[in-house]
Amino acid sequence: MPKTSGSQPETLSRLRAMTQKQEQILQGAMQVFLRDGYAGTSMDRVSAEAGVSKQTIYSHFQDKEGLFKALIERVTIASFQGIFCTEDLHGEPAILLREIAETYLTKVAENSEYLALFRLIITESQRFPELAKLYTQTVIQRGRLLLSQYLASHPELGISDPEATAQIFFGSLVSYVMVQEMLYGKEMMPLSRDRILDSLMSLVLAHTSKDH
Amino acid sequence: MPKTSGSQPETLSRLRAMTQKQEQILQGAMQVFLRDGYAGTSMDRVSAEAGVSKQTIYSHFQDKEGLFKALIERVTIASFQGIFCTEDLHGEPAILLREIAETYLTKVAENSEYLALFRLIITESQRFPELAKLYTQTVIQRGRLLLSQYLASHPELGISDPEATAQIFFGSLVSYVMVQEMLYGKEMMPLSRDRILDSLMSLVLAHTSKDH
DNA sequence: GTCTATAAGAGGATAGAC
DNA sequence: GTCTATCCTCTTATAGAC
Structure with a gap:
């Protein structure tokens, strides 16, 4: 883990910086959530769309709600x-x-x-x-x-x-x-x-x- | 089954007449669907809200989609x-x-x-x-x-x-x-x-x- | 960090008693 | 016609291999 994780400047007040993997997940999540809504979206589809496994999503975001809010x-x-x-x-x-x-x-x-x-x-x-x-x-x-x-x-x-x-x-x-x-x-x-x-x-x- | 089922006059062009039980189901369905949306609504909650069993709903409407459309x-x-x-x-x-x-x-x-x-x-x-x-x-x-x-x-x-x-x-x-x-x-x-x-x-x- | 496999549970739909 | 009990699929979330 990076030593500077706690002190890096944020690009926007409410927006934390995202790693490339997180960006990739959000990109896939956007496709599915925007089309199918929150309840209609399954994490399986998000992982398929983003091209990562489901567990990878859960290692970067707390849960479905956390992913949705961040997005x-x-x-x-x-x-x-x-x-x-x-x-x-x-x-x-x-x-x-x-x-x-x-x-x-x-x-x-x-x-x-x-x-x-x-x-x-x-x-x-x-x-x-x-x-x-x-x-x-x-x-x-x-x-x-x-x-x-x-x-x-x-x-x-x-x-x-x-x-x-x-x-x-x-x-x-x-x-x-x-x-x-x-x-x-x-x-x-x-x-x-x-x-x-x-x-x-x-x-x-x-x-x-x-x-x- | 009633003999006259195919020839009864409809009250409105797109609206078929509903029995009292069907009205009761629709009334309950309205509460839940309007609040939680289609995907967010479970048939269990509809049956609870309407005060009838789930099977009664399925005997009056084809499925969740049919109920939603009728409503x-x-x-x-x-x-x-x-x-x-x-x-x-x-x-x-x-x-x-x-x-x-x-x-x-x-x-x-x-x-x-x-x-x-x-x-x-x-x-x-x-x-x-x-x-x-x-x-x-x-x-x-x-x-x-x-x-x-x-x-x-x-x-x-x-x-x-x-x-x-x-x-x-x-x-x-x-x-x-x-x-x-x-x-x-x-x-x-x-x-x-x-x-x-x-x-x-x-x-x-x-x-x-x-x-x- | 990332993947495969699986546990735990919710929800749609049906079978069978009355 | 209506209810109780049940089946089966889908979904969230996690455990464990690499």
């Missing part, structure tokens, strides 16, 4: 960074707001991992309240705060309650993706990305200039 | 009727739109069954696509159609795309409830019902009259 914490933190950290949040509202919405929809459409994580957080919000709370704190709260601060700094938009409006803004995007991608809206009642974007911009920017 | 179909159809069928959808927009939103939020807040069903539909949307599609068709599509027709019949609202706007309208309500009630937003970042209602009305009614 979700990791993916949750990566999720916020993937969506928001490339954004600057300053610029012309008519351009920036559309950019934020487009970025979100594109990221989620391209990378099904975001959507799978969101579904899993909802699914297991009763069994693992601490994971749901981490998600709320890390992704939702910070996203809402970021946008509401921007909205508050642009009084020309005529928005009286930036926090509530930010919740509505992101909420309409999330629910759109949920219906289209998870609940088979795409094939049963198609509604294009651009129509949602146009209507959302029209609602939020209503007080600024006539756009016809 | 969700029933609850899904009841859900739409519970939320929308009391609504008329005509009247002054400033009043009616707020009424719709308030009704939805109140119903969901009062009766956690609506929320539990929604979570379960999302959770099991991969395992049971036909149930998710039934929900989309029965609840989401009809809700969106109802509202979009109303919006289209009120050109003074200045809404260029009623369908997309209806999706945004309901979507923002659904996501608000999801965050507050399922993801512990209520305790971590409280945001009152009235603030969401006020901001949503302000967005949708922006083109009609100055409200300050």
Whole structure:
């Protein structure tokens, strides 16, 4: 065992460093957990997917619950960074707001991992309240705060309650993706990305200039 | 076996009539399935909750899957009727739109069954696509159609795309409830019902009259 | 550290009494 | 039709070889 195990600096406050074997296990675990949920996942499938034996998993993680928590914490933190950290949040509202919405929809459409994580957080919000709370704190709260601060700094938009409006803004995007991608809206009642974007911009920017 | 089993009229197109024992089983099954999900539910717990033996369940339903499908179909159809069928959808927009939103939020807040069903539909949307599609068709599509027709019949609202706007309208309500009630937003970042209602009305009614 | 083999138990489904 | 008792598979977790 390494002598420095107790004093190494952590890359992120809540994220301990992982060895390569642990990364390999988490990679396999992600495939299975995100697809089949917690109860629907067996450790046999995780070991098969990760290409290691079951005992190896148990030597690195305490049990199924410990593995699941470590995985979700990791993916949750990566999720916020993937969506928001490339954004600057300053610029012309008519351009920036559309950019934020487009970025979100594109990221989620391209990378099904975001959507799978969101579904899993909802699914297991009763069994693992601490994971749901981490998600709320890390992704939702910070996203809402970021946008509401921007909205508050642009009084020309005529928005009286930036926090509530930010919740509505992101909420309409999330629910759109949920219906289209998870609940088979795409094939049963198609509604294009651009129509949602146009209507959302029209609602939020209503007080600024006539756009016809 | 009854002679008339093949020719009895059905109360609803997709809903076969249930005997009293079957109702009792479904009532117990609802408690467990809505709380623990499909994989997390054992037939032993269902039988205990329903107050019948396990074999009685298997004599009325083919297997766990058959029971689950019968239950969700029933609850899904009841859900739409519970939320929308009391609504008329005509009247002054400033009043009616707020009424719709308030009704939805109140119903969901009062009766956690609506929320539990929604979570379960999302959770099991991969395992049971036909149930998710039934929900989309029965609840989401009809809700969106109802509202979009109303919006289209009120050109003074200045809404260029009623369908997309209806999706945004309901979507923002659904996501608000999801965050507050399922993801512990209520305790971590409280945001009152009235603030969401006020901001949503302000967005949708922006083109009609100055409200300050 | 990693693997194979196995113990211990839970859960879906059925057989047979009444 | 309903209940009690049972079968058998699958799953978590561990023991022991290398």
